[in-house]
Amino acid sequence: MKINILLTQPVPDLIDARLRESYVVHRLYDAADPSAFLTQVGESIRGVVTGGAKGLSNLIMDRLPALQVIAISGIGTDAVDLPHAAARGVQVTTTPGVLTDDVADMGMGLLIMALRDLGTGDRIVREGQWGTAAQPLARKVTGIQLGIVGLGRVGHAIARRALAFNMTVNYTDLREQPQSGYNFVPDLIDLARCSDVLMLAASADQGGAIITSEVLKALGPDGYLINVARGKLVDEHALIAALSDGTIAGAGLDVFADEPRVPQALRSLNTVVLQPHRASATEQTRLAMGEIVLANLQACFAGSPLPTAVAC
Secondary structure (H helix, E strand, O other), X not given: OOEEEEEOOOOOHHHHHHHHHHEEEEEHHHOOOHHHHHHHHHHHEEEEEEEOOOOEOHHHHOOOOOOOEEEEEOOOOOOEOHHHHHHHOOEEEOOOOOOHHHHHHHHHHHHHHHHOOHHHHHHHHHOOOXXXXXXXXXXXXXXXXXXXXXXXXXXXXXXXXXXXXXXXXXXEOOOOOHHHOOEEOOOHHHHHHOOOEEEEOOOOOOOXXXXXXXXXXXXXXXXXXEEOOOHHHEOHHHHHHHHHOOOOOEEEEOOOOOOOOOOHHHHOOOOEEEOOOXXXXXXXXXXXXXXXXXXXXXXXXXXXXOOOEOOO
């Protein structure tokens, strides 16, 4: 008899087909009435497949009495209450490593797009305004001072890319990493002050907003903020104010505090580049993430150690 699992969001077609081969798949995201749907299938669900941003609320978790594993396709666990899962005896897994390059690529893409004002240039050409519309000169990318917030896997990957652009790499983290060869700046405001671009690559599992009005003021009118970490790390009201009044020059954002609800004030600003949380959204990486999810599910239901379990 096949085991019942719950999907909170779509997965790549190849992974979906593999799941259907081995399990009875229930799709919460397709339910017209999610509460009624959980009443119908909740008692049978032994595994949940979800994304890092969506996670699984305690309200839903507690409606799944047979739940054994929450398999997150992503690296963030901030949307799952790990102590609550542990108290329930539910294991939690992530997909580390395989999305590092894509997230770093997105960070550099946002940086280049923001500094070189590529969005405005694209619109000028598409709207037939080349030769008539004025576009101010952009900011040079090569040789800038880059401040990285969080020198983990993604932070290191960003730093390696930055070196190819002759950037000076400074960073802040919970502790210094002398072996990295990059300049450690313990205080975030000091890092912002010495950066042309401040890029967030930090874990948000246990934290709230760290990019405050004070940090943005230190970044200054020629500075840019790039975020490929988590939206909740940024005080969005402070960011909107800083972009609106010229406290900083611009921003590039792949993540937001209340996804998919992006404030109209951000969407209306032409000094910010916006993406719909797609840093890991390449076919190759999403398939690799799916393979890890499949391996964790199989191990769980076989009673074997989970390949990428996180400590709860």
